[in-house]
Amino acid sequence: MTGPGPAATPEPERVAPEPASPEASPEPATARAAPRNARRRLDLVAAALIGVLTLALGFALAVQVRNADEAEVLAGAREEDLVRILDELNLREDRLRQQLSEQRSALQELNGSGSRTGTALEEARRRAQALGILNGTLPAQGEGMTLTVRDPSGDVRVTDLIEVVQELRGAGAETMQVDGIRIGLSTAVTGKPGNLRVDGTALTSPYEFVVIGEPQNMATAMNIPGGVVQLVEGRGGSVQITQSDLVVVDALRPLDRPQYASPDTE
Template structure:
């Protein structure tokens, strides 16, 4: 059949064209035409396509999440166990008889009484320890006071307090050993707690020796005028020195004089070595 004037192809021309038609071009991506979609097409069709695999940070987050889930699971199980036990105990008490409930209450009361007794015992022990400490402190304080008093009486420590200063003048050199010994004894009898004569501390074992004008106290020489410093009640000490026939009278009859001055504070600072007993010792309890 011939093509019409309008240019329509004839049957032979159409067949020739069909026989010489070029095959379709392959995709530009370089992949062969296998009938499968190209990678670009699969990326739009397959789920998750184009997503990178999880890195170290993502794996660490997953491990932490798993650990938290495990801990929460354990805690939940523990809470459930406690709730079940509590529920079981309540159900047991609800189902118990009156005698059993009374026995339980008695046991609780007994336990409370034991605990209260233990608390009372502990408090009593604490009070006893406190009392013991107080008694020990009081005993130590008392011992310290006694030691201090003995040290003052023995003349091993300095002392101060009210008293008097007595000055014995002997221009004729007639004051005897007996006169100084009488003065010491009369002052002690009037309440003198400690004294010194010309810088020599008078103690329990003090000895006065020598002859008039050359007197010695514990081996140390003393000279006119003799200064006596005494701690005690000033009025009582002065009264003892002024009694008829006392020290003031005797010294006056020998040509000497005695001046007495009461003071609110005098210092006895002469010290003597501690006398250690050679034969005496504390009595044992045996």
Template sequence: MSEPAAPPPEGSTPSPEPAHSSSGTDAAPLRRSWRRIYLMARPRPTRANFFALVLAALLGFAIATQVSETQQQGLEDLRQDELVRILDDVTQNGERLDDQLAELERSRDQLREAGGSEEAVRAAQERFDTLGILAGTVPARGPGITMTLDGDESAVSATTLIDAMQELRDAGAEAMQVDDVRLVAGSYFTDEGATIQADGEALTRPYTFTVIGDPQTLSSAMEIPGGITESVRGRGGRVSVTQLDDVSVDALHSVPEPRFAQPVPEPSPSG
């Protein structure tokens, strides 16, 4: 028989028993913790989630519809600065038309007051000549510039020529033509394969604008950063502008007879 263990000396601290761990006992709380996290993160089919899904689907449909409409309008290839410039051109054209309308109304009132005097006849003739130039039905001559744009379809397209026409108008162009086509308020450009048409007439590369206006102002406007010149050159095209003291815009625009619109008689002053 073995001897009993001697008691520890008086005043000494008994050594602790060695700890015994069980892997199964420690793993159970860990598994329960992960399961709790999974249950908290798991999506629940609540009414709020259902409405969020429906709203997301409607938003996606609206975005797809907007993109489709933009592509149909031919604006999908335009940069943001080009879209902003087109919007500015439309706004400025509207303001310019309002100014012209106000001027016409003033002229009308002056003619009414003058009656059939020589001054009224002279004013009417001056107005007739001005409207003929704006409508493109008479030749025009004066100082201005010629601007030539050259490059392939990626550098110079119908949209490029529209931008050029609008920038020239904004810079004060009074009369202009591209090749042999007179450009007026209703002029338009279209891409027909590798050919560009102006008001239905085919143009040939390079495209030359002949413009009457202040040469220095027109030339400087074409070199504005972000404008037509920088845009064409950035796509590998070429632009050249020449200032001239005498420019002839002799291409004429034929004005069709209105089929449906009829003039409204002016009310009498007494009425």
């Protein structure tokens, strides 16, 4: 009878390896590169900020040192140097004030020249108008009078009408017309009694003069002893004078153009 055999050694249990968890799996290359790029950008921004702050601090220190140096120089300067520096500053101030004054003078001169030009043009216009009225090439209005010469017998002569014109001008008449004909510097009275003409145009009695001027002075001149009124009455006629605050002289003379004369430009 055989004895029992040796006991069997139990076989060790095999443990199956646990599957790797997702967290333990290796990361892709792109996932690892993203944080590195972000850190690199932050490092560049920080470096740039540090550089700007360093430059600003350096500039502030330089300005402060310069001001301190100037202050130390002035503090350590001699009295003669301080006087010289003050004189130079005063001279510089004087030059700046002089330049400012010159600029202001130039501006005033420009404004003044423009004003003088405008005044000269306005004066030229006034003179041209005055000459136009005196020459009879422009109409005119103003205070004056109407002088009517009646000649029922036709005895008023050329010299009588010339006397009327001369007496009115002597009394301050500025311009006038008779029967719609403007009296000018070169006006000619011609004809014979009863057939009088002014610049070739026949007149018809009564002869009506419209005159601009101081009415009272002209009326007084017409009525002086031996004057126009007595002269016309001696020819059998009469004179009627009507003063007015506004009369109109609107007859015009043609502009005479010189045939031989020309302006002297020298």
